[in-house]
Structure formats: C-alpha cells, structure tokens
Amino acid sequence: xxxxxxxxxxxIIDVEEYFAxxxxxxxxxxxxIRLDKQQYVVDVGYMTGREILALAGKTPxxxxxxxxAKGGVEPVDPDQVVSFLAPGVERFMTIPNEVTxxxxxxxxxxxxxxxxxREYLDSLxxxxxxxxxGAIKAVVIYxxxxxxxxxVGEADVxxxxxxxxxDSQIDMAYFSPILSRTDNRSIGxxxxxxxxxxxxxxxxxxxxxxxxxxxxxxxxGTHMPLVRDWLEREFRK
Numbered sequence: 001x002x003x004x005x006x007x008x009x010x011x012i013i014d015v016e017e018y019f020a021x022x023x024x025x026x027x028x029x030x031x032x033i034r035l036d037k038q039q040y041v042v043d044v045g046y047m048t049g050r051e052i053l054a055l056a057g058k059t060p061x062x063x064x065x066x067x068x069a070k071g072g073v074e075p076v077d078p079d080q081v082v083s084f085l086a087p088g089v090e091r092f093m094t095i096p097n098e099v100t101x102x103x104x105x106x107x108x109x110x111x112x113x114x115x116x117x118r119e120y121l122d123s124l125x126x127x128x129x130x131x132x133x134g135a136i137k138a139v140v141i142y143x144x145x146x147x148x149x150x151x152v153g154e155a156d157v158x159x160x161x162x163x164x165x166x167d168s169q170i171d172m173a174y175f176s177p178i179l180s181r182t183d184n185r186s187i188g189x190x191x192x193x194x195x196x197x198x199x200x201x202x203x204x205x206x207x208x209x210x211x212x213x214x215x216x217x218x219x220x221g222t223h224m225p226l227v228r229d230w231l232e233r234e235f236r237k
Contacts, residue, residue, distance in 0.1 A: 012041060019070075019090040031084045034091040036123035046083040049076040052092055063125070064095040095122050111137050114166060120221035131196055137161045138174075138195065139220060147232050151180045158195065159223060169213030170220065173227045174200040187234060205230045 013028040025031075032041050033052075040055045049065045060078035067074045070088030082089070110132040113121075117139070121128045127142040140158040156176045162168040174193065178201045181187060189204040207213060211226070 013084075015084050015089060016091050019088070024087065025085045025089070027085065033084060036092075036094055042084075045085050046081050048078065049080050049082065050078040052076070052082065053078075053094065056094065058094055058125075060097075062097055064097050066093045066095060067091075068093060093119060093122055094125065096125055096127060113139070114219060117220040120219070120224075131158075133196060136195065140196070141224075146179070147228070147235070149182055149235050150231070151182060152177060155179060157227070158200070159220070159227070161220075166219050167215050169207065169218070170223045171207070172205055173203050173230070175203065176200045181234065203227075203230060 011028050012030045012032055013025060014032040015025055016032075016034050018025045027045065030041050030043055031045060032039055034040075035052060035056050038056065042055070050060055053059060053063055053065055065076040065078075067076050067082060068090045070090070073093070076082060076092070107127060108129045108131055111130055113130055121139070121141070124141065126144065129140045129142075131138050131140055138158045138160045140156060142156050143154045144157045145154050146152065158174050159170050159172070160174075161170060174195065176198050178192075178199070179187070191202045191204065193200055193202050205227075207226075
C-alpha cells in the first residue's frame with residue numbers, strides 16, 4: 001500500500017509528503033506537520049505561530065518560527081495564522097531568539113554553510129557560529145549538553161570543515177572547557193590546541209571502515225550524533 005493511500009485511509013495527511021509530490025493538501029481529520037526534525041499530528045487545519053511553537057514546548061519569547069515554503073523561508077509571527085492546506089507549505093523551523101536590549105553582538109557567520117547544516121544547527125535550539133581563522137573553517141556550538149559522568153554538564157564544541165566538504169569528511173571534535181571524567185579515569189587520544197583566542201581539547205577520534213563518510217548522505221547533522229557517541233562510549237569501555 002502506497003504512502004498516500006495509507007494516509008487517506010488513516011485520515012492523517014502528511015503535509016510535507018504532499019508538498020514533495022507537488023499535490024494539493026486535502027481536507028482531513030488530522031495533519032502531520034514537521035517542526036525542526038520532529039513530526040506532530042494535529043487535529044486542525046490551521047494554527048497560529050504561537051500554537052505551532054507550543055507543540056515543541058517553545059515560546060515566541062525564546063524562539064522565532066520560520067515556515068519553509070515553495071517560495072523559500074518565511075517568518076511566522078506568533079499570532080499569524082498558518083493554514084496547512086495553503087499551497088506550498090512544507091515544514092517549520094525554530095531559531096533561538098537571542099535579541100536583547102543594548103548592543104549585543106550578532107553571531108558570526110564568516111563563511112557560507114550548506115542549507116542542511118544551517119537547518120540542523122537551528123534545530124538544536126542553541127547558539128552557534130561559523131568562524132574562519134586562517135585556513136580553518138569551524139562550526140562552533142555553544143553550551144552543548146554532555147552525557148553524565150563528565151566534570152561539566154555542557155561545553156562549547158567545534159568541528160572543522162575541511163576543503164572539499166561535504167565530499168570530504170569531518171574529523172574529530174574540540175571542546176572547551178577541558179573535559180574530564182568525574183570518576184578520575186583517564187581519557188585517551190586527547191591534546192590541546194588554540195582556536196579563536198581560546199584553548200580547546202582535541203578529541204582524536206576517527207571513522208572506521210564500518211563508519212566511513214558517505215558522500216551525498218553525511219554532513220554536520222550526521223557527524224554530531226557520532227561525536228555524542230564518542231562521549232558516551234567512554235563509559236561503555
């Protein structure tokens with residue numbers, strides 16, 4: 001049974017799938033919409049921006065909402081009504097609202113990112129920057145949550161995009177502050193380096209033949225879960 005026929009029988013319409021197929025979204029009892037990387041089933045054909053954010057437990061005071069539509073990415077105001085039946089509606093994205101009073105510096109984006117990488121970073125709900133220093137192009141994610149067992153609960157992490165990326169693989173990861181285990185056991189394959197005026201702890205972790213870089217599939221969004229696995233693996237040895 002094909003996906004569209006199953007949707008009709010279940011009376012749950014996947015808005016993103018209809019967009020991809022270039023088909024008009026029909027009226028239904030329920031609609032499946034995507035917000036960042038999570039899907040939600042709702043019982044109405046339209047919602048305000050505030051209501052869409054609430055699906056993920058987010059508020060307009062802390063997050064901006066964006067609609068990915070046929071014409072590009074559009075802002076959605078908190079009280080703006082969005083119809084899931086409207087032509088061209090694909091999915092939704094959130095961006096942390098870091099606007100404060102005064103002269104707060106804007107995040108640095110010093111080189112172009114792949115749309116998929118920018119979407120992944122925005123989906124984290126964390127501050128991030130794209131920083132270039134000499135020949136190094138690094139994506140820095142701030143206050144990245146760490147697994148239990150480390151000396152801190154969160155740390156800044158950066159990864160470096162090599163020449164030729166995304167056909168060339170991302171390798172290793174760098175943390176600040178320096179990480180250690182609370183059980184005082186040592187962590188192998190570590191060294192220190194300087195970047196962006198700070199000291200970072202380099203984790204020399206490399207892909208094996210069972211986790212080789214897949215051109216056309218792998219990017220920042222698939223590398224960072226691998227970095228998390230490195231952190232968790234320390235406690236599975």
